[in-house]
Amino acid sequence: LQKKRDTKGLPLPPGPPPLPFVGNVLGVDPDHPWLAYSKWGTEYGELVYTRLFSQDVIIINSERVAHDLLDRRSHNYSTRPPGVIRVLDFLSFGVEFSSIFLPYSDRWRLHRRIFHQAFRLEAAPSFRPIQMRNAHNLILNLLAYPEVYGTHFHTFSTSVIMSITYDYSTAALDDPFIALVERSLEISVRELRPEVAAVVGEFPILEKLPSWFPGASFVRGAILQRSLVPLIVQTPFEHVKKNMAAGTAAPSMVSEALNRIPDKAKDEEEVAMLEKAIKEASASGYAAASETTTSTLHVFLLVMVLYPDVQARAQAEIDSVIGETLERLPDWDDRASMPYINAVIQETLRWFPVVPLGYYIPKGATVMANAWSMARNPEKYPNPTRFIPERHMSKAVSEESSTNRRDDISFAFGFGRRVCVGRYVADASLFAAIVNILAVFRVERVPGWNVGPDAEGVKWSAGVTTHPVFPCTFIPRHTKEKVSQSVKAQS
Numbered sequence: 436l437q438k439k440r441d442t443k444g445l446p447l448p449p450g451p452p453p454l455p456f457v458g459n460v461l462g463v464d465p466d467h468p469w470l471a472y473s474k475w476g477t478e479y480g481e482l483v484y485t486r487l488f489s490q491d492v493i494i495i496n497s498e499r500v501a502h503d504l505l506d507r508r509s510h511n512y513s514t515r516p517p518g519v520i521r522v523l524d525f526l527s528f529g530v531e532f533s534s535i536f537l538p539y540s541d542r543w544r545l546h547r548r549i550f551h552q553a554f555r556l557e558a559a560p561s562f563r564p565i566q567m568r569n570a571h572n573l574i575l576n577l578l579a580y581p582e583v584y585g586t587h588f589h590t591f592s593t594s595v596i597m598s599i600t601y602d603y604s605t606a607a608l609d610d611p612f613i614a615l616v617e618r619s620l621e622i623s624v625r626e627l628r629p630e631v632a633a634v635v636g637e638f639p640i641l642e643k644l645p646s647w648f649p650g651a652s653f654v655r656g657a658i659l660q661r662s663l664v665p666l667i668v669q670t671p672f673e674h675v676k677k678n679m680a681a682g683t684a685a686p687s688m689v690s691e692a693l694n695r696i697p698d699k700a701k702d703e704e705e706v707a708m709l710e711k712a713i714k715e716a717s718a719s720g721y722a723a724a725s726e727t728t729t730s731t732l733h734v735f736l737l738v739m740v741l742y743p744d745v746q747a748r749a750q751a752e753i754d755s756v757i758g759e760t761l762e763r764l765p766d767w768d769d770r771a772s773m774p775y776i777n778a779v780i781q782e783t784l785r786w787f788p789v790v791p792l793g794y795y796i797p798k799g800a801t802v803m804a805n806a807w808s809m810a811r812n813p814e815k816y817p818n819p820t821r822f823i824p825e826r827h828m829s830k831a832v833s834e835e836s837s838t839n840r841r842d843d844i845s846f847a848f849g850f851g852r853r854v855c856v857g858r859y860v861a862d863a864s865l866f867a868a869i870v871n872i873l874a875v876f877r878v879e880r881v882p883g884w885n886v887g888p889d890a891e892g893v894k895w896s897a898g899v900t901t902h903p904v905f906p907c908t909f910i911p912r913h914t915k916e917k918v919s920q921s922v923k924a925q926s
């Protein structure tokens with residue numbers, strides 16, 4: 436029996452037998468590829484070799500191997516797959532500058548440094564007032580128009596990141612800039628992934644199809660995206676520079692990074708290079724922050740509908756801390772007294788990681804870290820399809836945020852040098868939104884929507900980030916007047 440080998444003669448892990456030309460592509464649902472990768476994991480082991488057309492792909496299905504390769508040997512696994520980058524060269528979406536897609540390089544390192552200054556563990560709490568104010572807008576929006584809850588989640592996530600990054604205030608409802616960002620992100624999330632890249636890369640003729648041609652959605656996406664991206668990148672950056680010139684800029688990631696450009700570096704070329712990096716990193720940051728936070732809130736809502744007992748226990752905990760009559764809304768200081776809420780946040784991130792696959796490349800192949808499969812590991816999480824916050828309760832959750840405990844659900848935020856730079860900010864946004872939603876609403880399934888606790892049959896959106904699509908009912912636990920009063924009192 437001849438062992439499979441890569442082009443350099445190194446042995447490759449086992450995997451499903453590929454068909455000529457297409458490889459294993461027919462076995463993969465391109466909208467939910469993590470399902471096939473996880474199934475192969477149970478058949479072939481922690482590391483699986485597969486081929487999508489001519490692209491070699493190695494899937495890591497276990498946390499142990501992911502930590503070993505992506506954390507401990509991260510210098511080998513820190514760049515991004517050429518597949519996605521090739522699509523970008525070949526059919527430009529105009530987002531080649533994004534920190535998320537940049538190859539491992541000095542340019543990427545500079546982006547990371549800019550993020551790190553603003554979003555590191557010690558700096559993240561400075562954004563809490565912004566996060567809480569937006570969580571209050573979220574509950575007011577939900578009270579007014581509960582049926583479009585997805586739009587409110589998006590407004591919340593994007594407003595938080597826009598304020599943090601640019602001190603840019605969006606309208607509480609129907610902000611035109613947010614609509615633009617939403618459209619642009621929808622295209623990127625859907626099209627810019629290796630499974631799509633594999634197809635486009637194999638059939639360059641697709642690029643030549645007119646954009647109206649059925650199935651040529653990525654061509655349409657690319658055309659639209661190329662016109663949206665410059666607006667989205669330029670407009671908020673100019674806003675900061677204008678405010679700085681007028682002396683009215685409040686602290687934000689961009690204003691602080693611009694202020695840090697050292698005087699001695701002020702030869703024109705260097706300043707231009709640094710400004711460009713700040714502009715590009717800030718635009719990538721809000722792209723990365725918005726969809727992920729929004730999708731996690733969708734997952735939270737789904738589990739609250741599917742697990743009414745969990746919801747009731749979470750609400751009992753909130754009421755025990757702030758009182759049953761909503762004399763005030765929850766605040767940051769309450770977090771330490773809410774171990775169950777913290778466990779609900781942990782379990783939400785575990786139950787369905789909204790970025791199910793992370794992409795890395797060592798030389799040659801694409802390596803995918805299958806967070807979805809890690810989250811469903813029955814040895815670490817008995818009965819993994821069930822939402823059980825108690826599994827996180829024994830570990831003094833109240834003292835630490837969901838993102839500090841690297842040993843537990845770290846797979847939700849990626850691995851190695853490309854680990855999510857916004858995880859501390861994300862954790863605080865989730866707490867602010869979740870605790871306020873539960874304080875003010877009971878969420879219930881709509882009559883006739885018969886989905887069981889494993890959420891089988893629920894539709895999930897397709898893309899790098901995914902979220903469930905389902906109907907639900909928001910029942911206010913307090914009167915509108917009471918909620919408005921409490922919001923006013925707290926602001």
Ligand code: HEM
Nearest residue numbers: 535723724727728731790793848849850853855856857861
């Ligand atoms: C619940 C919310 C979030 C989740 C689940 C999440 C998850 C992730 C994951 C899985 C990655 C990929 C890591 C990898 O490839 O190994 C990532 C990257 C990234 N995230 Fe987050 N994220 C969230 C929120 C945020 C926020 C709020 C920000 C900004 C404030 C942010 C900024 C970034 C950036 C810039 C990257 C790219 C890092 C790089 O390639 O070097 N994320 N995130």
